[in-house]
Amino acid sequence: MTDALSPAPTLAFNELVELLQQIFVRHGVAASVARCLAENCATAEQDGAHSHGVFRIPGYLSTLASGWVDGQASPRVEDVAAGFVRVDAAGGFAQPALAAARELLVAKAREAGIAILAIRNSHHFAALWPDVEPFARQGLVALSVVNSMTCVVPHGARQPLFGTNPIAFAAPCAGGDPVVFDMATSAMAHGDVQIAAREGRPVPPGTGVDRHGEPTTDPKAILDGGALLPFGEHKGSALSMMVELLSAALTGGHFSFEFDWSQHPGARTPWTGQLLIVIDPDKGSGQSFAVRCRELVERMQGVGLTRLSGDRRYRNRAHAQVSGIAIASEELAQLRALALA
Amino acid sequence: MTDALSPAPTLAFNELVELLQQIFVRHGVAASVARCLAENCATAEQDGAHSHGVFRIPGYLSTLASGWVDGQASPRVEDVAAGFVRVDAAGGFAQPALAAARELLVAKAREAGIAILAIRNSHHFAALWPDVEPFARQGLVALSVVNSMTCVVPHGARQPLFGTNPIAFAAPCAGGDPVVFDMATSAMAHGDVQIAAREGRPVPPGTGVDRHGEPTTDPKAILDGGALLPFGEHKGSALSMMVELLSAALTGGHFSFEFDWSQHPGARTPWTGQLLIVIDPDKGSGQSFAVRCRELVERMQGVGLTRLSGDRRYRNRAHAQVSGIAIASEELAQLRALALA
Numbered sequence: 001m002t003d004a005l006s007p008a009p010t011l012a013f014n015e016l017v018e019l020l021q022q023i024f025v026r027h028g029v030a031a032s033v034a035r036c037l038a039e040n041c042a043t044a045e046q047d048g049a050h051s052h053g054v055f056r057i058p059g060y061l062s063t064l065a066s067g068w069v070d071g072q073a074s075p076r077v078e079d080v081a082a083g084f085v086r087v088d089a090a091g092g093f094a095q096p097a098l099a100a101a102r103e104l105l106v107a108k109a110r111e112a113g114i115a116i117l118a119i120r121n122s123h124h125f126a127a128l129w130p131d132v133e134p135f136a137r138q139g140l141v142a143l144s145v146v147n148s149m150t151c152v153v154p155h156g157a158r159q160p161l162f163g164t165n166p167i168a169f170a171a172p173c174a175g176g177d178p179v180v181f182d183m184a185t186s187a188m189a190h191g192d193v194q195i196a197a198r199e200g201r202p203v204p205p206g207t208g209v210d211r212h213g214e215p216t217t218d219p220k221a222i223l224d225g226g227a228l229l230p231f232g233e234h235k236g237s238a239l240s241m242m243v244e245l246l247s248a249a250l251t252g253g254h255f256s257f258e259f260d261w262s263q264h265p266g267a268r269t270p271w272t273g274q275l276l277i278v279i280d281p282d283k284g285s286g287q288s289f290a291v292r293c294r295e296l297v298e299r300m301q302g303v304g305l306t307r308l309s310g311d312r313r314y315r316n317r318a319h320a321q322v323s324g325i326a327i328a329s330e331e332l333a334q335l336r337a338l339a340l341a
Numbered sequence: 342m343t344d345a346l347s348p349a350p351t352l353a354f355n356e357l358v359e360l361l362q363q364i365f366v367r368h369g370v371a372a373s374v375a376r377c378l379a380e381n382c383a384t385a386e387q388d389g390a391h392s393h394g395v396f397r398i399p400g401y402l403s404t405l406a407s408g409w410v411d412g413q414a415s416p417r418v419e420d421v422a423a424g425f426v427r428v429d430a431a432g433g434f435a436q437p438a439l440a441a442a443r444e445l446l447v448a449k450a451r452e453a454g455i456a457i458l459a460i461r462n463s464h465h466f467a468a469l470w471p472d473v474e475p476f477a478r479q480g481l482v483a484l485s486v487v488n489s490m491t492c493v494v495p496h497g498a499r500q501p502l503f504g505t506n507p508i509a510f511a512a513p514c515a516g517g518d519p520v521v522f523d524m525a526t527s528a529m530a531h532g533d534v535q536i537a538a539r540e541g542r543p544v545p546p547g548t549g550v551d552r553h554g555e556p557t558t559d560p561k562a563i564l565d566g567g568a569l570l571p572f573g574e575h576k577g578s579a580l581s582m583m584v585e586l587l588s589a590a591l592t593g594g595h596f597s598f599e600f601d602w603s604q605h606p607g608a609r610t611p612w613t614g615q616l617l618i619v620i621d622p623d624k625g626s627g628q629s630f631a632v633r634c635r636e637l638v639e640r641m642q643g644v645g646l647t648r649l650s651g652d653r654r655y656r657n658r659a660h661a662q663v664s665g666i667a668i669a670s671e672e673l674a675q676l677r678a679l680a681l682a
Contacts (some may be wrong), residue, residue, distance in 0.1 A: 023387070083424040084454025084624045113425025116455040118625035141591065169583050196366035210567070211526075222469040230467070232573025238522040238650050241641070242510050249512075249633035250482065257640060276616065283425045283582035283592020284459035285416020299598060300582070304499035309579050337518070 009332055016297030022339040023057060027064045029071030036095045036127075044127045045076045046325050048316030049190030052127035053076075053210055054289040054327065060125060061338065064230040068267035069093065069123045076098045083112040089122030090101040091131030094274045096147065097122050098131055109278040118251035123269040129166035129182035131276065131309070136170035142278040144168045147247040149270040152228045155237035158213060160227035163256035163270060164190050165243035171281070173297055174290040179237060181189070181309035185240040186228040193219045193228070200239070204235045246275045317340065350673055357383040357395075363680040368405045370412030374437045376466075381436050384466045387666050389657030392532030393468035395668065395676060400468060400609040402679065407434035409433065410464045416441045426451040427592070430463030435487065435491070435615045438463050439472060450481055450619040458617040459592035464610040465489070469509035470523035472617065473647030477519030479510035480631065482620040485509045488588040490597045490611040491526045493569045496578035499554060503532050503586035504597035504611060506584035512622070514638055515631040522650035526581040527569040534560045534569070538632060587616045 017038045023224045026032035035173070039059070063069050073092025077100050080086050085105050089097035098121045102239020108115035135142035148163030166184040166189070184190075187207045196203050197219035209215040211223060211225030221281030230236035248255045261267040281289035297308060327335070353550045358379045365375035388392030404410050415435025416533040418441050421427050426446050430438035449456035465487045476483035484599070489504030505614070507530070525531075528548045537544050538560035551557040552566030563569060571577035589596045594614020602608040622630035639650060668676070 030370055059557065063656065080624050081454035081621075083451065083456065084621075086625055102483050103507050110455050111423065113422035114455055115424065116620060120626055141586075154644065154646055156646050161644045169579075171583075171586050174467040179582070181575045181583075183579060190550065232606075234650075235524045235572050237578070238510075238524060241520070241650070242512075242522075242635070244637055245630075245634060246433075247555050247639065249628075249630050250620070250622045250625045252628055255633075255637060255640070273355055279457060279591070281426075281591045283421050284427055284591045285461055286368075286592055287590075289586075292596075293586060296582070296585055296590065296596060298500065299502060299596070300495055303502045305495055305497050309582070322355065 007252075008326040008328050010326050011332075012324055013042055013320065014044065014047055016325055016327075019335055020057070022052070023335065024060070026070070026339055026341060027061050027071070033071055033093060033096045034074075035247070037093060040126050040130050041275070042094050042325070043130045045325050045327075046317055046320040047313035049127055049313065051189060051195050054123060054331060055191065055195065057335065059337065061121075062266035063125070063264075063269045066266040067259075067266035068264035068271070069269055077101045079104060083108055083115045085115065086118040086120070087122075089119055089180065091121055091271070092123065094119050094122035094124040095126065095131070098274070098276070105276070105278055106135070106138065106140065110280050113283040114277065114279045117278070119126045119274040119276075120252040121271075122274055123271055124246070124274055125269040127182060128166045129180050129313070132168045132170035132182075132276075133178055133180050136172045136180065139172050139279045139280075139282070141172070141289070142170045142276060144274065144276045145246050146274040147244050147253075147270070148254045149259070149272075152230055152240060153209060153213075154233045154241070155230055159259055162230070162240040162244060164228065165240045165247070167239065167243060167254070171293055172290040173287065174294040176294070176297075177310065177313075177314050179293060179297065179309060180313075182287075183231075183336050185230055185236050185243060187231045187236075188228065190228070193210070193222055196217055197223055219232060227292065240318065247273045251275055305328040323330055343349065343386065347531040349669050351667050352673075353665055354387055354661065355385055357386065357666055357668075360680055361395070361398070364676065365401070365412070367680055367682060368402050368412070370405065374412055374414075374434060377436045377440055378434060381467050381471050382473070383666070384471045386668075387658055387661040388654035390468055390654065392530060392536050395672060396532065396536065397466060398676065398679065403465075403607035404466070404605075404610045407602075407605035407607040409602055409605035409612070411609055417443045418445065421444060424449055424456045426456065427459040428463075429675060430460055432612070433464065434464055434610075435460050435463035435465040436467065437470070439615070439617070446619055447476070447479065451621050454624040458618075460615040461593040462612075463594065464612055465615055465617055466610040468523060469507045470511070470521050471613075473509045473511035473522050473523075474519055475515070475552045476619050477513045477521065479625070480513050480621075481653065482513070482622045482630070483617060485512045485615065485617045486584040486587050487615040488585050488594070488597045488611070488613045490600070490613075491580060492531060493571055494554075495573045495582070496551060496571055499679075502598055503527075503571070503585060504613070505569065505579040506581045506588070506597070507582065508580065513631040514635050515635040517523070517635070517638075518651065518655050520634060520638065520650060521654075524572075526571055526577050527583070528572045528577075529569065532571070534563055538564055579654070583648070586667055588614045592616055
């Protein structure tokens with residue numbers, strides 16, 4: 001958030017996209033892929049999700065420099081069945097793989113009523129809601145899961161195995177923005193732990209354990225040989241297991257514990273898989289799903305909910321569209337240097 | 342659990358099914374529907390889920406006596422699209438609606454790769470895993486959600502709105518039983534709160550609030566004008582909202598807060614909707630999903646997990662298949678009386 005008195009410079013959304021695209025291209029990424037990643041990253045920054053915004057750029061670049069991910073990869077889309085599309089991301093990022101399959105996926109969802117997209121051999125290093133929200137803006141319901149890298153101790157286990165394994169959901173809502181949530185199945189998203197560590201803030205009890213498996217509220221202890229815990233004990237843990245199965249076993253991707261990036265120093269992006277399910281919600285009955293969604297939202301407000309899933313992002317976005325996206329001067333200077341590097 | 346020294350009588354699974362079917366038929370349920378409900382209820386009892394076993398029979402019967410549910414309803418199955426089946430349960434139970442659509446749903450999932458079943462105008466008063474586990478035994482992945490009746494306060498709200506809104510998932514696993522979980526998105530299942538109240542046991546902190554909205558560990562205070570809380574704070578709450586949207590808005594069923602059973606004293610079964618998604622997991626890649634699932638399970642055991650989702654149910658089931666299902670003498674006498682009533 002910024003205002004006229006803030007010392008932070010502001011960029012329009014498109015300016016930030018252009019800058020980030022230049023950075024990616026400058027570091028070996030194909031122009032179309034760079035655009036895709038830049039839009040994704042700028043969306044997160046604009047929506048106020050700093051842990052998935054420009055904060056991620058150094059991680060992207062160190063991964064590209066390591067050779068672990070292929071910034072030039074061309075995803076191969078396969079039309080498998082009336083409701084099934086699969087994509088081999090060819091060792092590249094998941095977002096261009098989704099972009100390549102998107103039109104076919106939507107056409108199948110509208111025709112068959114539901115369709116699934118199974119992306120494998122892919123790297124996902126971003127927020128998940130930008131992957132699902134656009135479907136809801138087309139009147140479709142979308143669900144996505146993606147696994148990551150071993151950093152979460154399954155409930156009842158002694159050592160980490162799962163990734164932070166988020167679940168994102170988007171649904172159209174009449175007369176307003178879609179209802180969207182994006183939740184790590186870990187007690188906290190990995191990026192938020194990194195930001196807490198950077199800022200020297202403790203994390204809430206139940207977030208994670210240190211390298212000895214002991215509970216800690218020190219984010220550095222979690223990151224330095226420790227691990228996260230699932231949210232909601234055995235229930236969050238079961239959901240995390242489901243995410244592993246859907247994102248990896250079903251797509252043909254890797255489980256969070258299966259890849260070895262030790263030969264690629266600097267690599268930070270997990271080499272896994274991603275699943276999307278897209279539904280045409282108006283095939284279910286004679287009624288309008290979006291109108292029914294609005295009825296639910298109004299009742300939720302009626303029982304005292306002042307903030308719904310996604311509301312904060314939409315407020316930040318609206319603010320950014322008027323006032324621009326604030327980036328700290330030092331961070332902006334670093335980004336500009338990277339675009340020329 | 343029982344053994345040769347136990348005073349509790351035991352019934353074979355089929356004996357219990359026969360007895361329960363007789364009870365349902367005796368109380369106005371069509372024979373095929375009665376069979377369906379009896380098998381469901383006996384499965385829960387056999388699997389050790391007492392809160393969803395014969396414990397539910399009085400609730401079923403008082404609901405039938407109230408006229409709130411139609412035990413004779415014939416579900417109407419509609420083939421909507423290549424991946425979409427919908428069923429109007431016609432005011433009857435959800436389980437016969439699923440049974441009526443099952444074959445078509447499986448055929449579509451195999452052909453299209455994924456298929457959805459939207460059941461509306463239905464009553465679900467049972468555990469959810471018996472609805473999904475059979476798909477996994479056929480090599481398919483299944484996910485189901487069902488909403489119930491207002492008894493859960495959304496995270497951040499002041500009054501209850503959502504139901505206990507469970508999510509169930511089943512996946513085939515090579516060389517063993519399917520991986521199955523069935524979780525209320527409330528901190529505790531409603532039936533378990535009822536059992537705790539009956540047995541005079543407190544429930545864990547965070548389970549619910551009393552009629553004044555104050556946190557309580559007294560199950561009677563939760564049931565008597567109080568309410569449950571979601572599991573996992575805002576994340577469980579978001580999942581519960583998703584269950585409302587998928588089970589009701591998408592199917593054409595009622596939200597948990599939408600029905601008025603005040604004119605039907607004794608009614609206990611929520612009149613809502615249910616959604617199932619069934620996936621052919623081997624269309625995603627060249628690999629066997631079930632083999633990959635086994636690999637994940639073995640790694641979970643390798644990091645110290647001694648009990649996976651569903652394990653306790655499978656152990657209880659195996660025991661019951663050898664030693665029979667133990668029912669307390671008094672409860673069995675009541676059941677036998679109901680079969681003749």
